[in-house]
Amino acid sequence: MLKCTRCGREYPLDEPYQRCECGEPLELELFKGLPGIGRRVWERFSQFFPFELDLELSLGEGDTPLTKAKHLSKELGVRLYLKNETLNPTWSFKDRGTFVGIHRALELGFKRIGTVSTGNMAASVAAYGARFGFETFILLPSNIAEEKLKALALYGAKIIKVRGDYGELYYKSLEFGRDRGIYFINSDDPFRVEGYKSISFEIIEDVTPDYVLIPTSSGGLFRGIVKGFLELKESELIEELPKFVVIQAEGCSPICSAFYEERQKIERFENPHTIAHAIENPYPPSGNAVLRLLRKLEGLCVSVDDKEILSAQRALGEEGIFVQPASATSIAALKKLRENGTVEKGAKVVSILTGSGIKTLHQVKAPNVEDGELSE
Ligand SMILES: [Zn+2]
Missing domain, CATH: 3.40.50.1100 (Rossmann fold)
Incomplete structure (x- = not known):
């Protein structure tokens, strides 16, 4: 169950809900558990994550010094x-969130993912999109420096320039994704x-x-x-x-x-x-x-x-x-x-x-x- 961080309204997990009708972000309940053994944080704390993570698809995110x-x-x-x-x-750090977020897209049966970004987030989603074999869409503000686009192109992401600042693009992207079957793993996706x-x-x-x-x-x-x-x-x-x-x-x-x-x-x-x-x-x-x-x-x-x-x-x-x-x-x-x-x-x-x-x-x-x- 996903729950609104403000009003407490609940939403079922089998649909790609990301925000409450009241406008505020949703989140999962608190997990409880005990740490186990394992080389990766995803293994040691597996009881605290919402689903099993496919470590064969990991790029080595997390476990930083x-x-x-x-x-x-x-x-x-x-x-x-x-x-x-x-x-x-x-x-x-975005890679940690992208790795779990992309599993959510996978679980819901999406084949396309996206994000809105001017930098780190774009690179992360583009890299994991490639790794997982998704079609990846990156929405960028129109004033972005060419230099930042090079890495995205290398990962094979589709880059779309849109008018507006980051705050505006966030909401536009959720609409864009709904129309085109793209799961947007934006900055605060649950x-x-x-x-x-x-x-x-x-x-x-x-x-x-x-x-x-x-x-x-x-x-x-x-x-x-x-x-x-x-x-x-x-x-x-x-x-x-x-x-x-x-x-x-x-x-x-x-x-x-x-x-x-x-x-x-x-x-x-x-x-x-x-x-x-x-x-x-x-x-x-x-x-x-x-x-x-x-x-x-x-x-x-x-x-x-x-x-x-x-x-x-x-x-x-x-x-x-x-x-x-x-x-x-x-x-x-x-x-x-x-x-x-x-x-x-x-x-x-x-x-x-x-x-x-x-x-x-x-x-x-x-x-x-x-x-x-x-x-x-
Ligand atoms: Zn709410």
């Missing part, structure tokens, strides 16, 4: 752990969210965090990580929930704005502008659902500006990890939270490094190269 940040831990006076999602098959739970399961195998910092755009990743921890608590595998922190860029922070103004609903963020393009969604489809979770679980919301983001990106480089600007937001936010005393000294903090910097190389400053001569 949780790396202790040496310099930043010292500098910030906390125990900081970096969940390095840049090591997924298409270099971002089964994509199930895939993101795997991050929480892996974290808990290594540390019991006091805080989890999550760069947040559509809200799908945040919902998935929170659901994972809620299931761990229900299953009595952890005693207490960590504090969940939503991180947004100041130039596009519809969730943080609503949170601080104590509104029940997000509003479209006008004229978004930030270097953190991967989290630049002016009207996140799970924005209200995230707000509800933040209130219920007493979470935090922090926004950071582009200068702080770029400085945090360099700091992560010094830890040996190259992330996209959107992923660096959480380190910038942690600095603020330490400065204003919200996060206490010695706290165990996990930061989700959502995606690699390799796809946004143009945003990195060229180095100063010295002329040298090699002689005796």
Whole structure:
């Protein structure tokens, strides 16, 4: 059964429902279970996923390292752990959600899948579409850079440029899919969210965090990580929930704005502008659902500006990890939270490094190269 995250209305599982008639996202019930043995997170936590996953079709998503940040831990006076999602098959956390989401399409008998994206999501769905032998449709805003289309073409996806920003395309795509028999595994599809739970399961195998910092755009990743921890608590595998922190860029922070103004609903963020393009969604489809979770679980919301983001990106480089600007937001936010005393000294903090910097190389400053001569 799928249940509305707001009004609680229920929907049967044999139809491709993704959103409630009230407009809010749907989700599956909380799973309970015990971890087992297995090389892959999908095996160890198989009791927590809605169906059996075909590991022969896996591209190796998940089971990413949780790396202790040496310099930043010292500098910030906390125990900081970096969940390095840049090591997924298409270099971002999206692969976890795509892998579970595509099984849902398979279960419902679809032969075509799609998504709406400007970057990471497109690459992920295109890659798994190819892997599973689906016909794949990627809807992109018309102003997309040519460079980003190359990988999609290589995976054999059909690319359709549409007018509108990400927020608008999301709703248009669901209509487009209904008319053409395409299952859109968008950012907060209930089964994509199930895939993101795997991050929480892996974290808990290594540390019991006091805080989890999550760069947040559509809200799908945040919902998935929170659901994972809620299931761990229900299953009595952890005693207490960590504090969940939503991180947004100041130039596009519809969730943080609503949170601080104590509104029940997000509003479209006008004229978004930030270097953190991967989290630049002016009207996140799970924005209200995230707000509800933040209130219920007493979470935090922090926004950071582009200068702080770029400085945090360099700091992560010094830890040996190259992330996209959107992923660096959480380190910038942690600095603020330490400065204003919200996060206490010695706290165990996990930061989700959502995606690699390799796809946004143009945003990195060229180095100063010295002329040298090699002689005796
Ligand atoms: Zn509803």
